[in-house]
Amino acid sequence: MKAMIFAAGLGSRLKKLTENCPKALIMVNNKTLLEHNIRYLQKFGIYDVIINVHHFANMITDTLFENDSFGSNITISDERDELLETGGGLKKATNYFINEKNFLVMNVDILTNLDITKMITAHEKSENIATLAVMNRNSSRQLLFNNEMLLCGWRNNKTDEEKMSRNEQPLIPFGFSGIQILTSTVLNNIPFEGKFSLIDVYLHLAKTHNLFGYDHTGNILIDVGKPESISQAEYLFS
Numbered sequence: 001m002k003a004m005i006f007a008a009g010l011g012s013r014l015k016k017l018t019e020n021c022p023k024a025l026i027m028v029n030n031k032t033l034l035e036h037n038i039r040y041l042q043k044f045g046i047y048d049v050i051i052n053v054h055h056f057a058n059m060i061t062d063t064l065f066e067n068d069s070f071g072s073n074i075t076i077s078d079e080r081d082e083l084l085e086t087g088g089g090l091k092k093a094t095n096y097f098i099n100e101k102n103f104l105v106m107n108v109d110i111l112t113n114l115d116i117t118k119m120i121t122a123h124e125k126s127e128n129i130a131t132l133a134v135m136n137r138n139s140s141r142q143l144l145f146n147n148e149m150l151l152c153g154w155r156n157n158k159t160d161e162e163k164m165s166r167n168e169q170p171l172i173p174f175g176f177s178g179i180q181i182l183t184s185t186v187l188n189n190i191p192f193e194g195k196f197s198l199i200d201v202y203l204h205l206a207k208t209h210n211l212f213g214y215d216h217t218g219n220i221l222i223d224v225g226k227p228e229s230i231s232q233a234e235y236l237f238s
Contacts, residue, residue: 001121003046003104004073004093005037006081006086008054013225022056024108026224028148028233033108033224034060036237038070044116046104050096052077052089076209086198087190095186098193105198107108107178109225111237114216126213129185130202136217139175143199143213151211155202174213177221185209 001098007011007024017026028154034051041049049072057080064074077093084092086176090105096146097103102123114133123131131218132151134143144153144164155173189209190201202211222233 001046001103002048002050002100003041003106004090004096005034005041005049005051005106005108006089007034007060007108008057008083008089009109009170010055010083014227017227018055020056020058023091024051024060024140026109026230027055028111028224028230029238031086032063033111034063034117035067035070036104036111037108038072038074038231040112041104041116042108044071044120046116046211047072048075048139049073049079050093051092051108052079052084054083056081060238063132069189079223082195085195087196088194089199090198091190091192094186097183097184097187100184100221102181102183107225109223110178111175111220111222111224112179113220114179115219116179118216119179123181123212126210126212128210129183130211131181131207131214132202132211133179133214133216134176135219135221136215137175137221142173142174143175144171145213149204149213151213153206154199154212163203165203174215177216178223180199210224 009023025032036157050118075221101160140158141156146152146168152168153164220236
C-alpha cells in the first residue's frame with residue numbers, strides 16, 4: 001500500500017516555531033514529526049510515500065536527502081507555487097496512486113499508536129470508498145455519523161455551522177484523527193479544482209457513496225499542531 005503525508009501546511013498554530021522551520025521538521029525527542037510518521041508507516045509495511053511540500057520546502061527535501069529518506073521510497077509533490085490544502089494536495093498527487101485500489105493519507109502533525117493493519121482490514125471488509133479514523137473526543141469541529149458509522153455530516157462546535165450529506169437521526173459526533181484509507185473512487189470523483197479541503201470532498205461524496213468512520217477511541221492521539229502538545233508528545237513518543 002502507498003501513502004501520502006500532508007507536510008505542506010504553514011503551521012500557523014505553531015507560529016513561533018514555524019517562523020524559521022516547517023511544521024514537518026518540529027522536533028519531538030530528537031526526531032522530526034516527518035521522521036516519526038515515516039517510521040510509523042514502516043511498522044505496517046508502508047514504504048512508498050508521497051509528501052507534499054510548500055512552507056520551507058527546501059528544508060524538507062534537504063532533510064530527506066541527508067537522511068536517505070529514513071529508509072523509505074519518497075516522492076515529493078511540489079506545492080511551492082500555491083498551497084492547495086488537503087483536498088487540492090491529494091488531487092495534485094493523483095498520478096502517484098493511479099494503480100492503487102487502496103491507499104493511506106495522513107497529516108504530518110499527528111502522532112498515534114493506531115494499528116493501521118486493523119484499520120486496513122476493516123476497510124477491505126467493507127464496500128466503502130473511504131475509511132476515516134475517528135475518536136470519541138472533544139473537538140471544535142466534528143464529523144457526524146449514523147449508528148452504522150456512515151458519514152452523514154460535519155459540525156463546527158464553535159459557530160454551530162453544520163454541513164449535512166444524509167438526513168438521518170440520531171447523529172453521533174466524533175473527532176477526526178487525520179488518518180484515512182481511500183479508494184480510487186475518491187480520486188476519480190473529486191468535483192473541485194484548486195485549493196480545497198478533503199472534508200468538503202467527503203461531505204460531497206457521502207451524499208451518494210458510503211464513507212465509514214473507524215472508531216479507535218482508546219488509542220493515543222496527539223495533535224502536535226498545538227504548542228502545548230509537544231511536551232505531551234515527548235512524554236508518549238520516543
